[in-house]
Amino acid sequence: MTEKSSQPLSELTTLHVGGAARELLSPGNTVDLVEATLDTWSRREPWFALGGGSNLLVADEGFDGTVIRVLSRGIDQVDAAGGQTILRVLAGEPWDAVVAHAVEHRLSGIEALSGIPGSAGAAPMQNIGAYGQELSEVLVSVDFLDEASGERVTLPASALELGYRTSSLKRGRRGVVLSLDLHLSESELSAPIAYDQLAAALDVPVGERVPLADVRSAVLGLRASKGMVLDPDDPDSVSAGSFFTNPIVAENFARSLPRDAPRWILDPDAPESDVKLSAAWLIERSGISRGFALPGSRAAVSSKHTLALTNRGGATANDIAELARYIHLQVMNRFGILLQPEPQFVGLTL
Ligand SMILES: Cc1cc2nc3c(=O)[nH]c(=O)nc-3n(C[C@H](O)[C@H](O)[C@H](O)COP(=O)(O)OP(=O)(O)OC[C@H]3O[C@@H](n4cnc5c(N)ncnc54)[C@H](O)[C@@H]3O)c2cc1C
Known part of the structure; x- marks a missing residue:
């Protein structure tokens, strides 16, 4: 019904x-x-x-x-062989319930994606990622209702062109994701830890594998300290998560930035690789600190993280957009970099 x-x-x-x-x-x-x-x-x-x-x-x-x-819920094991399991997840299932299910059933591969709000069906849209894991590492295919053809089709992950916070769905392929098939490893241990801050929280070196539940609780703790888990008692979580993606620029351009600007070389073997920068660092160095708000506005930068824009109670969409525009302009003026918003905008533009 x-x-x-x-x-x-x-x-x-x-x-x-x-x-x-x-x-x-x-x-x-x-x-x-x-x-x-x-x-x-x-x-x-x-x-x-x-x-x-x-x-x-x-x-x-x-x-x-x-x-x-999209409210359809359900998680089913549809295949298991050779230590690998395929989970089929209906699109309306909350993503974090999928992670909790995997950890409980000793399935490894998404534990670092604990605490990301939203539904499983939206996860491929921007190829959700956090703490060294991304959906693309485990997504096999999606059951997709395609607007162009009106047909229900199985799209392999390769057809979704998943990249850093992007996919063909985000870039304009219209339709509804009905379910996802995820490929997980049967193990009590996590995938190798691939993120410095998570490794430090777990007190292990990067590359180590640790019990799934330990990773989940460390990630949830780190996320809570940044206002990045939904919590009715935390006003900093009244957000859309990170409001801007980390910009990717040419290595040549990155050399013109201050030496202490955090950067990640995306292809260390290439003579001139693209370089990912920290949007949070760029925002802070543009003079915008945690908690910043425009005069009289009910929208503010999170008091825990400069990347999250929050509604302090009674903000309008316009208040949020104004704050985003201001940050955008400051970073553009200071560094010549156009930050890209991460959330989808409906009925307004930056
Ligand atoms: C506190 C907080 C922390 C966050 N942390 C992270 C993080 O660490 N990493 C990360 O990647 N993201 C993060 N996010 C962003 C967000 O949680 C994810 O992008 C999530 O996947 C969005 O899911 P949703 O169901 O809420 O999507 P919605 O906001 O409802 O929709 C987002 C887009 O997806 C489309 N969509 C939704 N469902 C479907 C479907 N079934 N089929 C087709 N299109 C669909 C919508 O039309 C819209 O364009 C965070 C958000 C918050 C609020």
């Missing part, structure tokens, strides 16, 4: 901003999700899929079209 409502999207997004959609559909399972989506497409009106609303900035005016909430 598909419920219809006119609930404001501010109640369904983690930034708590956004007006109502013309129509909000909430199909309860995959069959209804397919039916509601095909029906919406047949009416040729604007639409988008909504998961946990944790990577969205929706305009105060709302959305003049149909929003389809």
Whole structure:
């Protein structure tokens, strides 16, 4: 059954901003999700899929079209052989419940992705990643309802062109992810720890494997210290996570930056590699500190992390966008770098 409502999207997004959609559909399972989506497409009106609303900035005016909430839940083991397991996860399953399930069932490969809010179905959209792991390392395929063809197809991960916080879905391939197949290793031990800060929290060298539950709890602790887990008692978590991606620039350009600018050479074997920079460092060095707010605004930079923009209570989508524009401009003026927003914008632009 598909419920219809006119609930404001501010109640369904983690930034708590956004007006109502013309129509909000909430199909309860995959069959209804397919039916509601095909029906919406047949009416040729604007639409988008909504998961946990944790990577969205929706305009105060709302959305003049149909929003389809993805609520289908379920995690099934569909194959297991040679120490490997394939989990099939329905799109509306909360991502962190998938990680908790994997850790509980001694399946290794996504433990460092603990605590990322939102739904499994949205995870391929920006190839979620954190603490040295990315979805792309375990994603086999997605069950996809393709708007261009109107067909339900299985897309191998390679067709999604997953990269750093991006995919073909984010770049414009329209449709609804119905489920994901994930390829995990049967082990009580994590994948090798690939992130310095996580290794330090676990007190092990990078490359070490440790019990899955230890990684999960260390990641959750680190994330909580940065306001990066949803917590009703933490005003810094009223955000869309990192608001800007880490910029990737040519090595030649990176040489012109201050020597203490953190940088990661993406292909150490190439004579001139692209280099990833720290957006948080660029923001701080542009004069914007934690907790910064424009005068009279209810939007502020998180008091724990300069990359997260937060709603301090009563902020509008416009307040958030104004703050983002200000940061964008400061970094552009100081370093000549155009930061790219990570969340999807609905009804407004940077
Ligand atoms: C506190 C906090 C911390 C975060 N930390 C991280 C982090 O460490 N790493 C990281 O990568 N991200 C992080 N994020 C961002 C966010 O959690 C992820 O991008 C997440 O995958 C978004 O899922 P969602 O269901 O909330 O998507 P939504 O916000 O509902 O939607 C995001 C986009 O995906 C589309 N979409 C949603 N569901 C589907 C579907 N089934 N099929 C097709 N398209 C769909 C929407 O139309 C929209 O364009 C964080 C966010 C918050 C609030």
